Amino acid sequence: MARQLLIEIGEDPDRSGLRDTPERFARWWREFSNYQAGQVETHFPLRTDGQIVMVSDVNVWSLCEHHLLPFSCTLTIAYKPGKHVLGLSKFARIAHRHAHRLQVQERLVRDIAEEISKVTGTNDVAVIGRGEHLCMSMRGIRTSALMTCSVFDGIFRDYGPPREELIKIAFPRG
Template sequence: MTNAVARPATTPSTAVHPLAAPAPSTRHINTDRVAELVSQLLVELGEDPAREGLIDTPRRVAAWWNDFLSPDDSSTATCFTESAAGDQLVVVGGMSVWSLCEHHLLPMNLQVTAGYVPEGEVVGLSKFGRIAQRHAAQLHVQERFTWQIAQELATLTGREDVAVAVRGTHLCMSMRGVRMEAARTLTMHSGGRFRTDAVLSQQFLVFATSQIGGK
């Protein structure tokens, strides 16, 4: 019988890092003010916020911003004692989350694959998805998102043997600027043995490619 150890899902490190960002839980969204600003934006775009179809748009947009930037931080990251899992490669893929490009405020879809080498205990599988969802709930860049997930997993497992690969579809590149709809961005963070063990690194790359290599 395995023993579950509940651990709070917290910011991976208190040290200042160039990729660090404010925790979503520290934000306060004034939805009334946001709705006013959205209404003003509609006017500046030549629209009438009082017309049919737009009457409730500012309120709905404000509510969405509040929901998006206020993720649920109440869940705990749980690890389970499991001595038989020592020295195995564990890879969790197929995680798809939405975030917003902080340069253009346009959506980006991020497909995440994460791997680690457990030692004495394993991370509850659903926690990988919750970690990805929580970090996606902010204005972002893909590079920082990738780093944040890797740092939290390293803190959670107590080891640097963590690798994270992210494949992003960015609407700021697909629907504006060069408008390259098929463009995709791949970022990867490797730590601990994933940096020094060529076999382990290759194994993760094979799994990650099978998970995020599609269209």
């Protein structure tokens, strides 16, 4: 496939700089799409007295399923724990698990929210994603921009203190 792509764009896949490119290209795709997040269900017993746990600035890369070009996304994830808290690294593992596939940003944040809800046992989950898409900044309009999308479930669904706290952390005013 990569060899044919090189031919289609007018390159010589047999020239010295490109000879190994098809294999490197295939290896990268396998590495990216076969990402193994590891265990994501690690919990720690802890009484939180109604606290909200937020993890912000989780950076992931994904691939636009419409153009096969990368997009980067910075995530803020929040939830209200019950009788235990989720291990900190598990948020990034879950985010990467869903990012390492052909994706659209709207589905990415929804998939992350659903898995956080499943592993924590709470519906009080919110995920905000801010992404820059190379399919927009490198082709078409060729303008960089950030797309923001969000999922607000449980206590975050309605406007009120939990949602306001999350918004202040996700979008600090400089």
